[in-house]
Amino acid sequence: MTRIGSRTTGRPTLAEVARLSGVSPITASRALRGISTVAPELVEKVQVAAASLGYVANPAARALASKQSQSIVVLIPSLSNHLFIDTLEAIHDVMRPRGLEVLIGNYHYDIAEEENLIRNYLAYQPRGILLTGFDRSDAAKQLLASSGVPCVHMMELGGEAQAMSVGFSQQQAGRAAARHLLERGCKRPGFIAAQLDPRVMQRAEGFRQALAEAGLNAYGREVLAPQPSSIELGGELFGQMLGRHPEVDGIFFCNDDLAQGAILEAMRQGIKVPQQVAMVGFNDLPASAHMVPRLTSIRTPRAAIGRCAAQALLGLLDGKRGQPKCQDLGFELVVRESS
Amino acid sequence: MTRIGSRTTGRPTLAEVARLSGVSPITASRALRGISTVAPELVEKVQVAAASLGYVANPAARALASKQSQSIVVLIPSLSNHLFIDTLEAIHDVMRPRGLEVLIGNYHYDIAEEENLIRNYLAYQPRGILLTGFDRSDAAKQLLASSGVPCVHMMELGGEAQAMSVGFSQQQAGRAAARHLLERGCKRPGFIAAQLDPRVMQRAEGFRQALAEAGLNAYGREVLAPQPSSIELGGELFGQMLGRHPEVDGIFFCNDDLAQGAILEAMRQGIKVPQQVAMVGFNDLPASAHMVPRLTSIRTPRAAIGRCAAQALLGLLDGKRGQPKCQDLGFELVVRESS
DNA sequence: GCAGGGCAAGATAGCGCTATCTTGAAGCGA
DNA sequence: TCGCTTCAAGATAGCGCTATCTTGCCCTGC
Numbered sequence: 001m002t003r004i005g006s007r008t009t010g011r012p013t014l015a016e017v018a019r020l021s022g023v024s025p026i027t028a029s030r031a032l033r034g035i036s037t038v039a040p041e042l043v044e045k046v047q048v049a050a051a052s053l054g055y056v057a058n059p060a061a062r063a064l065a066s067k068q069s070q071s072i073v074v075l076i077p078s079l080s081n082h083l084f085i086d087t088l089e090a091i092h093d094v095m096r097p098r099g100l101e102v103l104i105g106n107y108h109y110d111i112a113e114e115e116n117l118i119r120n121y122l123a124y125q126p127r128g129i130l131l132t133g134f135d136r137s138d139a140a141k142q143l144l145a146s147s148g149v150p151c152v153h154m155m156e157l158g159g160e161a162q163a164m165s166v167g168f169s170q171q172q173a174g175r176a177a178a179r180h181l182l183e184r185g186c187k188r189p190g191f192i193a194a195q196l197d198p199r200v201m202q203r204a205e206g207f208r209q210a211l212a213e214a215g216l217n218a219y220g221r222e223v224l225a226p227q228p229s230s231i232e233l234g235g236e237l238f239g240q241m242l243g244r245h246p247e248v249d250g251i252f253f254c255n256d257d258l259a260q261g262a263i264l265e266a267m268r269q270g271i272k273v274p275q276q277v278a279m280v281g282f283n284d285l286p287a288s289a290h291m292v293p294r295l296t297s298i299r300t301p302r303a304a305i306g307r308c309a310a311q312a313l314l315g316l317l318d319g320k321r322g323q324p325k326c327q328d329l330g331f332e333l334v335v336r337e338s339s
Numbered sequence: 340m341t342r343i344g345s346r347t348t349g350r351p352t353l354a355e356v357a358r359l360s361g362v363s364p365i366t367a368s369r370a371l372r373g374i375s376t377v378a379p380e381l382v383e384k385v386q387v388a389a390a391s392l393g394y395v396a397n398p399a400a401r402a403l404a405s406k407q408s409q410s411i412v413v414l415i416p417s418l419s420n421h422l423f424i425d426t427l428e429a430i431h432d433v434m435r436p437r438g439l440e441v442l443i444g445n446y447h448y449d450i451a452e453e454e455n456l457i458r459n460y461l462a463y464q465p466r467g468i469l470l471t472g473f474d475r476s477d478a479a480k481q482l483l484a485s486s487g488v489p490c491v492h493m494m495e496l497g498g499e500a501q502a503m504s505v506g507f508s509q510q511q512a513g514r515a516a517a518r519h520l521l522e523r524g525c526k527r528p529g530f531i532a533a534q535l536d537p538r539v540m541q542r543a544e545g546f547r548q549a550l551a552e553a554g555l556n557a558y559g560r561e562v563l564a565p566q567p568s569s570i571e572l573g574g575e576l577f578g579q580m581l582g583r584h585p586e587v588d589g590i591f592f593c594n595d596d597l598a599q600g601a602i603l604e605a606m607r608q609g610i611k612v613p614q615q616v617a618m619v620g621f622n623d624l625p626a627s628a629h630m631v632p633r634l635t636s637i638r639t640p641r642a643a644i645g646r647c648a649a650q651a652l653l654g655l656l657d658g659k660r661g662q663p664k665c666q667d668l669g670f671e672l673v674v675r676e677s678s
Numbered sequence: 679g680c681a682g683g684g685c686a687a688g689a690t691a692g693c694g695c696t697a698t699c700t701t702g703a704a705g706c707g708a
Numbered sequence: 709t710c711g712c713t714t715c716a717a718g719a720t721a722g723c724g725c726t727a728t729c730t731t732g733c734c735c736t737g738c
Binding site for chain 2: 009010011054056057058059060061063064067069079080082085086088089092101102103104106119120122123124125148230231232235260261264265267268286287289290291292
């Protein structure tokens with residue numbers, strides 16, 4: 001009879017599996033972990049016993065004994081933004097089949113909150129950490145470095161010399177947008193951005209560079225807002241742009257939702273896109289291809305970044321050598337009706 | 340000197356905190372957990388020591404010793420759908436300040452996968468589980484029941500007698516949409532749906548009931564597709580509706596993205612909304628208020644459901660009695676230009 | 679035939695915490 | 709003053725696993 005009221009949980013333990021299959025607990029442990037030194041017929045017996053008891057190993061005990069959890073941590077700056085969802089799902093798709101739990105930390109674009117999350121999540125002894133970009137507090141970097149937990153950086157490239165990164169050049173993407181507008185004959189291009197996180201500012205920098213190279217005033221027509229980007233804000237900022245710079249004939253938006261809001265606002269105001277103002281978005285969100293007019297956008301490999309970053313991390317865990325430090329997955333200008 | 344190469348992790352332990360503050364480990368443990376039987380000056384000393392060492396308790400050890408993790412599990416059918424993001428964020432906002440980790444399980448609308456996730460997540464000995472709806476395998480229900488882990492069901496109401504639920508009546512929402520179309524003078528209303536999960540079908544049922552009560556053929560004009568809903572699919576299904584039932588003069592969409600796709604498709608085809616076809620969406624997603632025409636929709640309390648469900652679960656954990664079994668948070672018909 | 683190597687299986691000893699029991703000093707009334 | 713309760717603090721004993729060391733068997737080869 002089971003002892004009721006003891007400190008036990010009622011869940012079957014490895015010891016019970018071992019007893020049922022007539023081996024020692026350590027052999028049962030090895031059998032279930034697929035360690036090859038166990039005889040095939042014992043493995044079979046143990047698996048049958050485990051299945052019949054509905055045994056699932058206690059992750060806490062496992063983590064404590066082995067000094068390693070089966071979890072990996074992903075730190076992202078926002079969940080409400082559709083962007084990171086695709087990346088997260090791809091990460092899940094890679095990690096779960098390997099039995100790794102994905103712990104998600106959302107730091108709401110707040111460096112201090114990120115540092116805090118890192119401190120707390122390191123206590124879980126994760127197998128690895130996936131980070132967004134390179135912009136974090138020195139204390140956070142210090143924590144990560146001294147923990148020895150493998151890290152992969154997503155979205156941006158470069159960063160610290162030793163850092164592993166999977167992403168694309170935000171700056172080049174900004175340049176590509178500018179060049180496209182110029183090629184389409186825009187003489188007075190403008191830039192609308194929100195959130196103003198480091199990646200947005202890199203795109204802005206690329207955009208400005210390309211304008212400067214074309215002999216235009218790089219900072220001529222910009223409307224920047226610190227709040228999170230949204231369709232609603234896109235309409236507003238577009239209105240502000242028209243008020244301040246009525247001559248604008250092409251706009252690059254740092255995110256598609258802003259551009260979508262602007263397209264809808266333009267329709268309300270009877271402004272013709274692209275005849276009066278061309279528009280180029282960023283990220284190629286699902287709605288963009290269906291706007292009227294369909295939105296030209298820079299498609300970013302969000303899912304691929306998640307997948308490759310996850311795989312790179314697994315590579316680090318398996319001790320694979322010779323992995324590239326820096327994976328540039330590029331981006332793609334998808335030209336549609338709005339430009 | 341610390342022993343290198345031993346089985347230890349290098350992270351500071353409770354024992355070190357205790358040594359540094361001159362108390363026993365158990366007293367340090369109690370001090371850090373805020374257990375009131377420790378003298379204030381000792382608490383202070385322990386906290387100072389912990390801070391100076393950068394001590395963060397090992398969750399695995401804590402979970403193993405106490406038979407309880409500091410995590411709660413949320414099972415949702417999809418992440419890519421914007422719907423559950425709002426709910427998830429609200430749950431996080433309630434749980435994290437209480438020091439609870441949120442483990443997210445996405446079962447991709449697959450009952451078998453959900454059962455599997457439940458089996459695996461129960462091994463974490465979570466403090467509680469938040470579930471989506473009531474539609475799951477008997478084995479899953481059995482697992483949950485015998486685990487004794489408190490559960491709260493989100494999105495739908497009712498279900499099993501003992502179950503705690505926070506949501507709204509999907510059926511009533513479907514009725515409300517139908518009644519609104521009828522009030523607006525629609526004589527030949529139709530219904531477009533995708534995904535066809537249980538909640539969608541409940542809305543369909545409510546919609547049909549209201550039509551029947553008005554003396555109309557309840558199943559007259561329906562276009563149902565099993566694949567996930569999306570803007571693109573909305574345009575397609577709208578096209579199918581027009582092909583099969585050209586007389587349709589008002590459509591209820593089971594999700595806003597379908598309606599958005601239909602509005603955009605209507606614009607392309609030169610079909611006037613609402614003059615030729617009125618449209619009513621569901622969920623009031625962010626873009627809906629900005630469509631041209633602005634989309635009438637049924638606003639669902641997604642964030643509130645997450646928040647209330649999380650609070651209800653905390654209530655169960657704290658052993659609060661007399662909580663309502665069933666919290667109906669209602670919904671709101673937001674009438675805009677499309678109807 | 680026997681020493682030695684190889685290797686499957688088991689015994690042992692924790693991992694870093696907390697539940698529970700024990701101790702001892704202080705407080706209090708008779 | 710004494711015996712009682714009260715309660716802060718500590719000692720002890722695991723939680724359920726796995727790393728590591730040990731055992732003992734079998735197979736070689738000379």
